[in-house]
Amino acid sequence: MHDLMRFLHVAAAIFWMGGMAFMVLALRPALGQVEPPLRVRVVAEVLRRFFAVVMISIAVLLVTGGAMMAGSARMPMGWSVMAVLGVVMMLVFGHIWFAPWKRLKAAAAREEWPVAGAAAGQIALLAKVNLGLGWLAIAAVMLWH
DSSP states (O other): OHHHHHHHHHHHHHHHHHHHHHIIIIIHHHHTTSOHHHHHHHHHHHHHHHHHHHHHHHHHHHHHHHHHHHTOSSOOHHHHHHHHHHHHHHHHHHHHHHTHHHHHHHHHHTTOHHHHHHHHHHHHHHHHHHHHHHHHHHHHHHHOO
């Protein structure tokens, strides 16, 4: 059972981290070649789908991480650091969801492209922050025993 929990935990982290890396390193730079109305529409649709994956990933990470931590007699320090960083990442995502994502959707519906673009830029910045935090969490659990 522990191996299944660990597999699901790692899979959820890979989906979340991979999606952020794709968005920041591939999608966003490539969309610089596209006119703002289409760019905002594409970003909004990609994020709508990706955020559904993030929410599922967060649920899986919380359940599996909690189960593995509860089942461990002596938890390595790296696990604690990973857990704290994971919660911070979840809070950052909550901010993305309730602030810039909400603004992006509303501005896109009103066809206010500069406002929507600014919100998309804030989401990209926060995704970079979360990507960095994710790498720190991975380093903590892998290197800090």
